[in-house]
Amino acid sequence: MPIQWFPGHMTSARKKAAETMARTDVVIEVLDARLPEASSNPMIRELREFRQRPCLKLLNKADLADPLVTQAWLDHYAKQPGVKAVAISCKKPGDAARVPSLCQQLAPHRNDNANDNTKPLRMMIMGIPNVGKSTLMNALLKRRIAAVGDEPAVTKSQQSFDLSPRLTIIDTPGLMWPKIAHDSDGFMLAASHAIGRNAVIDEEVATFLAGILLARYPALLAARYKLDPAAMDAVSVVETVARKRGCIHKGRGGELDLEKAAMILLTDYRSGALGRVSLETPETRATMLATSIPVAIEVETEEGE
Secondary structure (H helix, E strand, C coil): CCCCCCECHHHHHHHHHHHHHCCCCEEEEEEECCCCCCCCCHHHHHHHHHHCCCEEEEEECHHHCCHHHHHHHHHHHHCCCCEEEEECCCCCHHHHHCHHHHHHHHCHHHCCCCCCCCCCEEEEEEECCCCCHHHHHHHHHCCCCCCCCCCCCCCCCCEEEEEECCEEEEECCCCCCCCCCCHHHHHHHHHCCCCCHHHCCHHHHHHHHHHHHHHHCHHHHHHHHCCCHHHCCHHHHHHHHHHHCCCECCCCCCCECHHHHHHHHHHHHHHCCCCCCCCCCHHHHHHHHHHCCCCCCCCCCECCC
16 A cells, blocks of 8 residues: 655645755754654755755664664765764754754854854754654753654744854754655655554554564564564564454454554554664665665645644
């Protein structure tokens, strides 16, 4: 099932972002460390490359990701010109505090403290919904100015703030793109809750997640749900979670409630209760791009979301 989700307000948000980027020195792209490329909006890359803006990639939620895989992604991004990548958790104030100095390294022309005529360093936070942009803003400003929620697309308008006389930061709404070309990207985004639930079938997303866990993290499945992954496929994982957690439809002769079991598996992954899991690596990404046929599907926008 191809997954597409592009709320109507994102069209105007993209236009506004393009206008603001013309006045920006550094783009801060917040990514989900568990799926850095799947959570990277190609429109952001196109906008910043058109304006030739350097990019600080923040692999957020690194505390939930496989540390070895995260290091592989950092090595991968280190080879890209004009890009600096770091792994952080925006919930840790010390991690967030590093961001301005990292941006200054990418725009040294804005770092002349002896010259009063030097313009402030202008930073622009961008990323898809629910990757932690608002949490980062609150940590940088040391006060709650941005709404934070577990549902994607909480922030819907740009906000600009001065961190100091020489540091200005702009928060932008989460931006999706209208065509998710690869099915696996859609499933990874849905599993990580970057896409609203109205666009997905939880059981299908959980089955996709179970397949990755069986292939790469069977020990975490076994420890969490007391099951034998060697004897299972992805569907049977969800069914076993249903049995282990008592997910039974009342009045249906003991029929398993697979939707409830799917949400248990997805919630355990999202919260980190399952363990530190990464859904893609640089190698799996390269293989996917080499073997997957892109599917371009037009998306109807949902006004008012």
